[in-house]
Amino acid sequence: MRMVDMIQKKKQGEALSTDEIAAIVEDYVKDKIPDYQMSAFLMAVFFKGMNKKEIADLTLAFVNSGDKNDLSSIHGIKVDKHSSGGVGDKLSLVIIPLVASTGVPVAKMSGRGLGHTGGTIDKLESIEGFRTVLSREEFIGNVNVHKMAIVGQSANLTPADKKIYALRDVTATVDSIPLIASSIMSKKIASGADCIVLDVKVGSGAFMKSTAEAVELAGTMVDIGKSLHRETIAVVTDMSQPLGHEVGNANEVKEAIEILKGKGAEDETTIALTLASHMTVLGGAFKDFDTAYSELAQRIRSGAAIEKFKELVRIQGGDARVVDNPGLLPQSKYHLEIKARESGYVSAIDAEKVGVAAMLLGAGRKKKDDTIDFAAGVSMEKKVGDVVKAGDILCILHSNLENTLQAGQLIKDAYSFSDLKPAPIKYIHQVVR
Template identity: 75%
Template sequence: MRAVDLIQKKKRGEVLTKDEIDFLVQGYVNDEIPDYQMSAFLMAVYFQGMNKRETADLTLAFVNSGDQNDLSAIQGIKVDKHSSGGVGDKLSLVIIPLVASLGIPVAKMSGRGLGHTGGTIDKLESIEGFQTVLDPETFIQNVNTYKMAIVGQSSNLTPADKKIYALRDVTATVDSIPLIASSIMSKKIASGADCIVLDVKVGSGAFMKSVDQAIELAETMVEIGKSLNRKTIAVVTDMSQPLGHEVGNANEVKETIEILRGKGAEDETTVVLTLASYMAVLGGAFNNFDSAYLKLSQILKAGSAVEKFKELIRIQGGNPEVVDAPHKLPQSKYHIEVKASESGYVSAIDAESIGITAMLLGAGREKKEDQIDFSAGVTMVKKVGDDVNTGDVLCVLHTNRKTWEEASEVCRKAYSFTNAKPKPITYIYKVIR
């Protein structure tokens, strides 16, 4: 078997066998197949695509390239949640304690951020003392005892995906549905969960810009889950503007506390309840979505899940006092108001531009080795549909950097206005089971 023959085969649009896909992936991981041949293969996949079976085989090849987590010692049905990424997306921080409060084990493995803001792990590390590295025994014990634990992903989890993703990034082959789907699902499969709920974002702040694209990706990932014996549900959700009012790390933890107290913004509360309800059904706590949604709504309204978040912080070495005293989270030195230069209704907010604003303030990483400023970020004062007069504050920027003019200008340009009030944003576009 030769790589060049398989590249030729896919270039002609022919279907590869499982053995052929395994040969390519393993050969690349072992440095037996060079970058230039894998690049050619990825470009062939970009133009010719893959069928359902090929995509599932590619996913499994990624899974088998490294470690796989054994969660069999955890009692009950393990349910995992994954987001395709967005701006102001602190939903995992809310969902972990919320779902765990139902007695459903949540064994979460998350990553760090590269780009706009930190990932879930970075946000949690803005809490003093919070440990995101746990030995397997402690991780499993915490889930069995408290029904929740979160750790950073193992460095040897799906190494083939990591290596190929880096190559996709520099060969213009990132936006391929089979490659995106296999990348996401391989990490979820290797993480060891029994069931998976996927939050597929769509809009200016998401990778998928159109609803049709997002639905195609969601359907592909659900099909992969089905073929690999994982119950999988995908929810296509809006990311045309940032979620909630906070973008950053420490300030997203602060907003997490508000959501868990029942005081969250409508958009993020709706998406949280939808995702958590499907997790509750897959986890066996409820027979149907409506009853799960009702119960979880009551829990949020009562604010009782905030104590579970405090418990999560405590059992992972963090300072639980931040829940009742959020001012103990990292604070920026400078707070800059961005004001409206015109009047009208906010008709759109380019979420990606707000994300770039946060990164310019220090909240994200342009390169892997960059250090995050946990206190940096953006507070969204005005959102789509709000009435604005000239001079009103649109956003507040938080930073320790002495220059913020570029960030302020990017933020201001993210806003669009109209004389007529726009139609309400759709938060949930479609559910694929």
């Protein structure tokens, strides 16, 4: 069948066969289908959607377009975690050692940050000497011996998704749940884990702005996992404000250390323990969620979790002294206090504006090849529900740039105030199985 026929078929809302979807993806990667026809197809999907089988077929076609990570030589049930992206989300830094401390193997492949969303790899590379490029033998060996390892994603992992995503980005077809779900899940399937826990963010700092959209995306990804024989759980978590108090790279590492020492903010501690608990149940360490949550909280209190993080830093070549002395992490030259212009309660914080401000300070990338400043970022002194007086410090901007005017204005615009105390934020919105 010609590509124009398959575009027409999808435009009319008809389902494509497994072979048709595989042919579209394969031919596009081989440059047999021009961008203008793929753009038309993506727009047809955007408006007409895909059924469960089509989405699973598209995911598998992405997986089959490149390398697949074979983790069969790792002992035990391999559990992976993925976040749909947010501001101040340093949870992988907490969850990897926490889950590994129970004996459940975590073989993690993570990406770099782009736009207002930070990347786990960038954060870890702010630790001097930390290596995120490991040989396959070292990666497998670290997981078998230490139950954990983290590396950057392979350049040839799901190349079809990378090529199609670049086209979606310039054709206004990014926000399509079938395309988002297949993009995310293809990378998780190709990464080789047995079970997957998904952290689907919702709110101003997330891609999904409404709970209904986030739950739909979560359910779609869980269905993909089931179709492709991967046990998958999705947890819809809050991103209506930045997570925790730190946004950036080095300062998020510092805050992750605080969480693992039992001194973290309530929101990120609760979400980290929730995701880690689901992972350890899937990995067979505990029989049920409540037992897992209690045991993992105890591992934080006992110091076992922070010792495991120190072990992760050491085995990947990093300076483990940062765990006891976070002052060894990169420090910025300039620190600008942003103060409240009025008194009242903080009623809302636009997380996306905070994330963009951090990017402008040097903590993120506008383009994939931009360099980042590990020391740049934002420290949130006040969060939703806090009472402030005019002149109180709302947050502190950290940068090596002299001109922080645009970032400062974004932060000021991100804060909203009210005379009444807002209702407490719900950190966990829903668990989708």
